[in-house]
Amino acid sequence: MTTDTSTFLDHLQTQRARYRYKLPSRPDAGRFIDQMMRLLFPVTQDCKSISQHVEETYQNLNEQLICLLHPLEKNLTESPATITERFFEHLPGIYDRLLLDAHAIADNDPAAVGIEEVVAVYPGFYTISVYRIAHELLKLNVPLLPRMLTEYAHGQTGIDIHPGAQIGRSFFIDHGTGVVIGETTIIGDNVKIYQGVTLGATHVAKSMAQKKRHPTIENNVVIYANATILGGYTVVGHDSVIGGNVWLTTSVEAHSLVFHQHQTDVRLRSLESIEPINFVI
Structure with a gap:
């Protein structure tokens, strides 16, 4: 065993005693x-x-x-x-x-x-x-x-759920891939969420460790795919629907419908602009 290896192993042995857990x-x-x-x-x-x-x-x-x-x-x-x-x-x-x-x-x-x-x-x-x-x-x-x-x-x-989150009864996650539920999240009863939903914090700082950083979702809320809801003071009122791809950092009242507005154009291509494809066999 080389001197460097012996020194390294001694370091590991010393370090082992220093771990808190x-x-x-x-x-x-x-x-x-x-x-x-x-x-x-x-x-x-x-x-x-x-x-x-x-x-x-x-x-x-x-x-x-x-x-x-x-x-x-x-x-x-x-x-x-x-x-x-x-x-x-x-x-x-x-x-x-x-x-x-x-x-x-x-x-x-x-x-x-x-x-x-x-x-x-x-x-x-x-x-x-x-x-x-x-x-x-x-x-x-x-x-x-x-x-x-x-x-x-x-x-x-x-699916990433922190064990510190508080989740009510009859919780439904559909598909689920990419769902993130942070430590101080509070979720009521009969809530449904879909894939890609993030219930997270507005920013990450060690000084926030003992504070509520994640949102509160009240009873009977539905949150559709890829919605992001952030912040400890953000409350989604009961019986609300949060649409797909919504980015939400402020509270919404009960019975709200929140949706992301976008425009998708569908046009028919002109047949004259399509060039013939020649196959060589």
């Missing part, structure tokens, strides 16, 4: 989420293994969560075992909310053939599920792990 592995976090989904919604089955009994799976998930929390133990307000117990006490409530989300998708998307399809293949439902699990852990003062879980879902689906 120790974290579980990302593959372990992903396995926990996917097994949790199989427990709650046993629609799909792994071809390579025999399904475990539900009580076995439940106990295994308890052990997995304790394991995920152990590296963070110094930064927890309670023991990993206590947090795990409290999380699983809230799991029935999370499940009930997810059923409402699944029905919102099945009832509103004409392409959905039933709850089974929504649960098995819809990226919006998968990401909402991971968000609701991660959000519950965040409420139990678990640092970083909730973000690991939602970023795992982000990588799987292209």
Whole structure:
């Protein structure tokens, strides 16, 4: 081993002790989420293994969560075992909310053939599920792990929901690719959003970390594809419709219709201007 290599390894060893947090592995976090989904919604089955009994799976998930929390133990307000117990006490409530989300998708998307399809293949439902699990852990003062879980879902689906966002009942994300929902976003009940929607901040500054930076979306709002709504003081009133490609940084009243106005010209080409194409065989 060269002197440079030895010096570099010593540096890494020293640096290791300086990290504020120790974290579980990302593959372990992903396995926990996917097994949790199989427990709650046993629609799909792994071809390579025999399904475990539900009580076995439940106990295994308890052990997995304790394991995920152990590296963070110094930064927890309670023991990993206590947090795990409290999380699983809230799991029935999370499940009930997810059923409402699944029905919102099945009832509103004409392409959905039933709850089974929504649960098995819809990226919006998968990401909402991971968000609701991660959000519950965040409420139990678990640092970083909730973000690991939602970023795992982000990588799987292209939908980025921060676990700190507050999202009401019967939430519907259609298609979903490119959706971004920021940390301090508040979303009411029965909200529908489409692909490419951003609920973000007007600017990024570290000094804003503890302030509301993202918009509030009230009940029964529909936000169509590629709309961008920014700012902590921006409120979209209930029962409003935000059209596609809208850029919104000010509040709108309830029952508003907001749309982006553009002009598309369609003209018939003159046949005389079309030159014949000669094919050589």
